[in-house]
Amino acid sequence: MEQDKQRVNLKREVGMIGAISFIGGTMIGSGIFMSPQYVLSTSGSPGASLLIWAGCGTLSMLGGLCFAELGTAIPESGAEYVYMLRTTRAVLAFMYVFSFVSVMRPAGVTAMALGFAENVVAPFYDGCTVPPLVLKCVAAGSVLVVALVxxxxxxMGTAIQVIxxxxxxxxxxxxxxxxVxxxxxxxxxxxxSPFxxxxxxxxxxxxxxxxxxxxxDGWNTLNFITEELKHPEVRLFFVTTLPNHDDVNSALYS
Structure with a gap:
């Protein structure tokens, strides 16, 4: 007697508000409060820094639109890894995800955690340098808390992202x-004399x-949880060809 093959699927619990907050909460992080001073100092003038910001925003928007299209065409969680796995050789996808997990993502999380820790402990060390050990402990604790949640x-993770x-x-x-x-x-x-x-x-x-x-950074994070989205064709890409108007409305408010 043949037994039905069952596949383990992730629960689709992330709605429209959660999806927006997931991207917005990730993009609006410690970087936006720390990078402007470095962009201004390296560009040399306010006008040049504004052009740099406009260029970065344009590149990020184009990348987001491309990933939205990929997310609707390949509705699987994993972002770059899945897209490389489905379009190139498996070894290339493995090499990417190995470097991402072992080097790229830990370095990014470390930078964000240290920036968060620096801002959190600054009021307790007014007028003096924060001990490096304190910064590292607070940063490590924040990473553990986020991972646990x-x-x-x-x-719970979605609710915290919204807040x-x-x-x-x-x-x-x-x-x-x-x-203003x-x-x-x-x-x-x-x-x-802006330039x-x-x-x-x-x-x-x-x-x-x-x-x-x-x-x-963060415009691609929603594609990591594509299989947890309710109606991913609506959440990921709101400007491409969608189902009929009634289906879209029911998807938005479900």
């Missing part, structure tokens, strides 16, 4: 509002782009 529950994204948006709104108020008060000295002192060397531009792209 994601292991315990997808819903943290709201807090980050409020912080960004405060910074933007402060800048400053401009309205007539503080435009940095815009009188004066710009660094046009390949090395300077490359480092500036590296810092800017690091701040935009």
């Amino acid at each position: 994601n292991c315990l529950s997808v819903r 943290t994204m709201a807090a980050k948006l409020l912080a960004m709104a405060g910074i933007i509002l402060g800048g 108020v400053t401009l309205l008060q007539g503080s435009t000295v940095n815009l009188e 004066e002192g710009s660094h046009v060397g390949v090395g300077s531009i490359g480092i500036a782009f590296y810092q800017g792209l690091w701040s935009y």
Whole structure:
């Protein structure tokens, strides 16, 4: 007697709000609060730094659109690894995921955790240098907490992403509002000669782009959990050919 073959599937528990917060909460991280000073210093002028930010944003947008298309064509979790596995040789996909897990992702998580730790402990060390051991302990603890939350529950991780994204948006709104108020008060000295002192060397531009792209990093994170999305064809790509209007509405509000 033939037995039905059952496949273990991930629960589809991430909706539209969770998907948006997953990308937004990942992109709006420690990088956006730390990188602007480095982009400005390496580019040499406010005008050049704004062009760098515009270029980084354009590249990230194009990458996001490409990944949205890939996510709807190959609706499997894993992002780059799965796409390489389905389109190239398995050995290339293995080499990528091995380097990603052993080098690339740990380095990125370490940078974000250290940036988080530096901002968290700064109020307790006002006017003095934070001991490196304290920074490392707080950073390691934050990584363990985030890993534990994601292991315990997808819903809990999604809820935390929504809350943290709201807090980050409020912080960004405060910074933007402060800048607008400053401009309205007539503080435009940095815009009188916006490109004066710009660094046009390949090395300077490359480092500036590296810092800017690091701040935009995270536009591909939703593709890692494609199989956990409700209606991934809607969540991943909202501007491509979709089912009929009624199906889209029912998917959005389910």
